Amino acid sequence: MLHGQDISVAGVEVPWGAVAALVLLGAVELWLGTAFRSVLPTAACGVLCYALAGWWSTLGEGKRLIIGDLAGNLWIYGIAVVTLVMLAWCRRYRPART
Numbered sequence: 001m002l003h004g005q006d007i008s009v010a011g012v013e014v015p016w017g018a019v020a021a022l023v024l025l026g027a028v029e030l031w032l033g034t035a036f037r038s039v040l041p042t043a044a045c046g047v048l049c050y051a052l053a054g055w056w057s058t059l060g061e062g063k064r065l066i067i068g069d070l071a072g073n074l075w076i077y078g079i080a081v082v083t084l085v086m087l088a089w090c091r092r093y094r095p096a097r098t
Contacts, residue, residue: 004071015071022078025049026086033090042090046083053079 005017
């Protein structure tokens, strides 16, 4: 439920929770990429997170965890962006081929 946290700045709602959740996702994906020295765990984490977020956003009324507001959209589309950035970044940690 972190992605749903907002703060009002000069009368504008800023979804700081969605940004914090994306930073946390990026940290987990970076950790997976460096720990396993492969992009596969990073990709698997991103795909799993995206699939779960998609499922949670399509549940019926009253059960839906991710709604179609600014924070929800930032979270849904941000998962793909963060995962692609982390995949590009984690390519550096692959073992060198000789």
